[in-house]
Amino acid sequence: MxxxxxxxxxxxxxxxxxxxxxxxxxxxxxxxxxxxxxxxxxxxxxxxxxxxxxxxxxxxxxxxxxxxxxxQTPADDPARTEAWLALLAPFLNEFAIDPASIPGGATxxxxxxxxxxxxxxxxxxxxxxxxxxxxxxxxxxxxxxxxxxxxxxxxxxxxxxxxxxxxxxxxxxxxxxxxxxxxxxxxxxxxxxxxxxxxxxxxxxxxxxxxxxxxxxxxxxxxxxxxxxxxxxxxxxxxxxxxxxRASQLHRQALQSPFAEHTVLTTLFSGRPARGIVNRLIREVGARPEAVPAFPLAGNAIGSLRAAAEPLGIDHFSPLWAGQNVSGxxxxxxxxxxxxxxxxxxx
CATH class of the missing domain: 3.20.20.70 (Aldolase class I)
Incomplete structure (x- = not known):
């Protein structure tokens, strides 16, 4: 059928x-x-x-x-969260984001x-x-x-x-x-x-x-x-x-750039494996580091970085989701x- x-x-x-x-x-x-x-x-x-x-x-x-x-909504894991924020500390400092301002809980x-x-x-x-x-x-x-x-x-x-x-x-x-x-x-x-x-x-x-x-x-x-x-x-x-x-302008630009030829399965943006275009965050900390919190808790800190970077035209922390074939x-x-x-x- x-x-x-x-x-x-x-x-x-x-x-x-x-x-x-x-x-x-x-x-x-x-x-x-x-x-x-x-x-x-x-x-x-x-x-x-x-x-x-x-x-x-x-x-x-x-x-x-x-x-x-x-x-399944995960239980809070303070040790994992601390390790995650430590991994992201250089980026949080770069954009003057106070870790205490990052919301908690499942989004x-x-x-x-x-x-x-x-x-x-x-x-x-x-x-x-x-x-x-x-x-x-x-x-x-x-x-x-x-x-x-x-x-x-x-x-x-x-x-x-x-x-x-x-x-x-x-x-x-x-x-x-x-x-x-x-x-x-x-x-x-x-x-x-x-x-x-x-x-x-x-x-x-x-x-x-x-x-x-x-x-x-x-x-x-x-x-x-x-x-x-x-x-x-x-x-x-x-x-x-x-x-x-409703893909953002940054996402649209990435899809039409040479960078769209390079996608990877990453857990950085949510805590679960997802395929997207390689950007600065993925390059500098790796696609699937052990410190990433369980889905969907990883998205909280990433959301704060996105909110700071995207208005400046920076896609370093944006999930640029795309499959391996963007030709269409x-x-x-x-x-x-x-x-x-x-x-x-x-x-």
Whole structure:
């Protein structure tokens, strides 16, 4: 089955949810073009998500996806925080940031009962999860709305786990993909594989449709994914330069620079592995130092550095999320990109 039937869309293209770089405007443009637009809820609270979905409904009546994180909120670890602030001390001093001014606590919340109420109120046709799935009772509440359930697998083991726990389709997230890895059964980066290695393994092993994600930038990539059994594709990085994207000017400049050829999996910006363009912070302290606090606590100190640097036109502490293939990034309307990607699908 291809996802056009499952998700009631006309083009087998899913716009990847990209927290911090988009809102309902990009999602609505993709949905209106016949693909599946996605709204990232990982950085929202129930009130702001409700507003986003209300705004989405004003722009389109077509199906869309809402994406949630399923991480565990970590306990406070003062020793880890102290080591982290010591690692960042040269940068904090450079921008005259008092460590005592850095807020504490988790800035991103996992899917919970309050978010489930928003889903029940708006009833999106598709709900997707990152980092596994929520607890069974919460998942059943979402399913009871009639929503189709998607989640990301970064290994064959994760794909089998997701199918056994009742998803309607699995997103095969190759290691090329930008942003956060969806890995949840292991934290071993060495176990992560490329899209076109992972995709056929999942297609062969699973009974549910498999959606290819990671490194898919143009119609040729879509054709290749289909040839390997994909039921559809999910694309993120290529949408970052679109007219409806809310990627910052610094992010847009980086995507169009030679530096975009060099991405790495880093834990610096949030505490979980995520792929982005190498900048000064990554170069000087390493991509995954041991002192980084657990997700999402690393983002607090980084947020203070960003707030000081970005107004000066400095991207040294900005998470410049991007996949390994930025060749599809174009400053065009999202509808045009969606149609260009779909031209690679052969039926």
């Amino acid at each position: 291809d996802i056009r039937d499952l998700l009631q869309i006309t083009l087998p293209i899913i716009q990847a949810p990209m927290a911090g770089s988009q809102n309902h405007q990009l999602a609505a443009a993709v949905s209106e073009a016949g693909g599946l637009g996605s709204i990232p809820a990982g950085m929202l609270n129930p009130e702001t998500l409700d507003a986003e979905l209300t705004a989405m409904a004003a722009l389109t009546r077509k199906p869309y996806n809402v994406n949630f994180f399923c991480h 991103r919340q996992p899917f919970d009962a309050a978010m489930a109420e928003v889903v029940e109120r708006h009833r999106p046709l598709v709900v997707s999860f990152h980092f596994g799935l929520p607890t069974r009772d919460l998942l059943e509440r979402v399913k009871a709305t009639g929503a189709k359930i998607l989640s990301s697998a970064t290994t064959l083991e994760e794909g089998r786990w997701l199918q056994a726990h009742g998803v309607d389709a699995v997103i095969a997230q190759g290691v090329e993909a930008g942003g956060h890895r969806g890995m949840f059964l292991s934290d071993d980066i060495n176990g992560q594989v490329g899209t076109f290695a992972l995709l056929p393994q999942l297609v062969a092993a699973l009974d549910v449709p498999v959606i290819a994600a990671g490194g898919i930038a143009d119609a040729r990539c879509v054709t290749a994914a289909q040839a390997l059994g994909a039921a559809g594709v999910q694309v993120g990085t290529a949408y970052l330069l679109c007219d409806e994207s 990034c174009q400053p065009i309307p999202a509808a045009r990109l969606t149609e260009a990607l779909a031209a690679g699908w052969k039926n």
